[in-house]
Amino acid sequence: MNSFTLTQAAAVDEAVRDFAGHAGAAYLGGGTNLIDLMKENVSRPAHLTSLGHLPLSDITGLPDGGLRLGALATNADTAWHPEVEARYPLLSQTILAGATPQLRNMATNGGNLLQRTRCYYFYDLATPCNKREPGSGCSAIGGQNRVCGVLGTSASCIATHPSDLCVALAALEAVVRVQGPRGERTIKFADFHRLPGNQPELDNTLQPGELVTAIDLPAQGYAKNFTYLKLRDRASYAFALVSVAVGLEMDGNTIKTARFALGGVAHKPWRDPAAEKMLEGQTASPDLFRQVATKVFAEAKGYGVNSFKIELGKRAIVRALEQASEMDQAIDSNAFLNSNP
């Protein structure tokens, strides 16, 4: 690790000022990603503005029926918060599918949004990587790209965003609240992360010095019909090769509202509003789900090692939609089994 100075800010404005007052500063949340990147020499901040004392750990109800997740609430406290478990079980399940209990106890919600890719070459200082060192080239294209993306990639970067939590936040259409040198603003979740284009060094649309203060969930939590399907190389503690977060509003077998997002396939949690529209007003059926899956991956591009993700992704969408749409029926059939031993 390089040497650095550190300030512990007590208020949001103080943190924003401290950041602005130090060249090469970075905000420190739970540190589970940043400290690791600093040990790897991938990140070399000259100054850390530590956020641990900021009053941003609360989870509180909003007047519109939604829920505000403080940026510094830990992943574990969020996943096991009674309101989140009851009203946003998709979010709870998704958080618990990621990392380990130790990491979830440290990692913050705001920090989860800002974690960097796990593309092998981003961590490997001996190889070119446009995200780590703009203009140096992409080693993943034509290299070991099992973890890389197949949707929205560019000639300069095929990295994926590694978060589970963000996939659920995309499906739930959360809103990110930020504060920076020019004041506060909100960013729709779909606009928070970006595609790599020719500036893969930028993961998101935050302006320099802006700090995530909260994540707002809308009132609709899809608590009856939801699923998070995560496919990975190990059953626990592994990043998603492909994941799908689904929230449905059902009327019998008819899908009234559909929201879903994919992880592990792109530089951002992948939404496809046109594919969601294909589901709405329709009767849930495997045929329909296959059509939707085909549409989502119509423009996908495999890079050899990771080309399997296209077929895997389609099948994951079908299975996730089946799971989410049949959740009520599954409960009914259990009741049937229980009453007929």
Next chain:
Amino acid sequence: MSTSYAQGPLAPPAGALAPTQPVTLRINGEDHTLQIAPWTTLLDALREYLDLTGTKKGCDHGQCGSCTVLADGKRINACLALATVYQGRQITTIEGLGGEDNLSPLQQAFIDHDAFQCGYCTPGQICSAQGLLNEGRAKTADEVRELMSGNLCRCGAYTNILSAVMEVLHDGQVVVDNGTLVTIPMQPISANSAA
């Protein structure tokens, strides 16, 4: 023969280093004031400054769990924690859970179930299992397996680690509260929770 550096010497001049600062950490119920740099991790503070070498450095990247300690009763990876930002928190290490003359229930269960071979991961396993008990979420063997997945054992003692944790889970929960071990009444455990 002299060595020349194209961009000057690799190490910055001593004056450019951030000064060390006094940092007071509450470890196992006692305050310790250390003079450390901002980049000193909680793990290094414990091992290199306080001689609390029960907490182990394995991967040093938050992947293996051998550095697991409790902060306010919650398990964390000490290798990814900067010591200075953990001021004011109650840190509990394996030494704080018990010693030779007063083994904690988990420590005793690990011995009884032969839950370790080389022993390097064991302090982290026990602290993590203590965190699991504190959380009160895991009831079944599968849930314990899932919630212990942040601790690797290269010897592969997983089966016996699971048995040890399940025994303590069945016997009643022993939690860390305000830095000390407290036994709370046994929780009802569902029929399908047998190891």
